[in-house]
Amino acid sequence: MGVVVPIDESRPDPEASLADLVALVSSDMERVNATILSRTGSDVQMIPEVANHLISSGGKRLRPILTLATADLCAYSGEGAVKLAASVEFMHTATLLHDDVVDGSDMRRGKVAARIKWGNEASVLVGDFLLGQAFRMMVEVGSLKALDILSAAATIIAEGEVMQLTAAKNTGTSEDEYLAVIRAKTAELFAAACEVGPVLAGRNGADQAACRDYGMNLGIAFQLIDDVLDYGGTSASLGKNVGDDFREGKITLPIVLAVRRGDDGERAFWRRTLEEGDVSDADLATALEILRRHGALEDTMDRARHYGDMARHSLAGFPPSPMKHALLQVVDFCIARAH
Structure with missing residues (x-):
């Protein structure tokens, strides 16, 4: 059963x-989608x-x-952005x-997960195939800086996954420890995705840092709203079964605060359900x-809104434009998903 979170009609x-x-x-997204389809091709059916x-x-x-x-x-248009977006x-x-x-x-995304349909082994190996294709496209773009950013992100994401395994089922996880997990596991890819744009455009370090900060804070806000949706959403909005985090023993921020x-x-209830399963x-x-x-x-x-405000502030140095306005609106999208 889904949880109804009070709706703010003004949002x-x-x-x-x-x-x-x-x-x-x-x-450009049409070109990205075409690239994605072409790069998933393989003689292995x-x-x-x-x-x-x-x-x-x-x-x-x-x-x-x-x-x-x-x-x-950052005034860049070209094939490089398309390939990095597909990556x-x-x-x-x-x-x-x-x-x-x-x-x-x-x-996953409202459908049976691939691991259920094809098995765990196939899911892991096809994931590895996609990572390989991603890095091939990064090399084709020819930007060593962009390659460095995205390859570093891949490493940090993997570290975040291991950190989450360490924190899993541990009701003693602190808020700082949890935020470190989601910075690595979720927000890092948002940050890297936003940082490579100004890199391709040859912008200075300040603009690169601003876009990275925007992505990092947006990613944290996005994940915190996902944490709420596991208890306060619907299967359609969440893309998975409501309550999956609870049933899987995942420690998320609402649990950290409640404990x-x-x-x-x-606390005995949380230990029985989350730690002991x-x-x-x-x-x-x-x-x-x-x-x-x-x-x-x-x-x-409230914490998600705080990080959303930080994301908006990160773009303060860019002049007004339709794209800047649209990027600020994305923060509203991330937060409003919980309503």
Whole structure:
């Protein structure tokens, strides 16, 4: 059963907040999509089957859109941005394939996860294939700096995955420890996707840092809203089953806050369900009651709004333009998904 989070009627519709940016990069995204389709081709039949199962499943492709947008913001247009955007999407898709195996997930983007249909081995190996194709395209672009940024991001994302394994089922995880996980696991790819645009444009370090900061803060806000949606969304909006994080024993920020604020009885509940994996059908409702009692969901949303404000501030040095306005609206999209 989904959780209803109070709706602020003044907030924009999520899709409307993204519409301007999608329109501005639509022609380049057509080229990105064509590149993605061509680069998933292989004589090994299972590779395009598994890859396209996820790639064609309706994701908004926000990360490659951000690569195109920040390149345009910095007055770059060319094939390099298209190839790097496709690389970013392949990196993201590879991490999703790998994540579903690690987490034992059954659903992804509203469809049966690839690991359920083809098995864990195929999911991992096709993810590796997509990473290989991503790095081939980075090399073709010929920017050593962009290659350095994206390859470093791949390393940091892997570190984040291992950090999450260490924190998994540990109800003693602190807020700082959790934020370190999502900076590496989720926000780093947002940051890298945004940073390579000004790099291609030959912009100075200040502009590169500004775009990177925008992506990093946007990525943190995006993940914090996902944390809320696991308890307060719908399967359609989340792309997986509501409550999956709870059932898989994942420690997310709402849990961290509730554990810190709870009494001994509540902490015993979290240990039983999250650490020991002893979960009954009624426990999700109990978890929701505890989270609400301590304001953990609303406070997580407040933190997401804080990082969203930081993302907006990062672009303050760029002159007004339709692209800058659209990038600021993306922050509204990320936050409004929880309503």
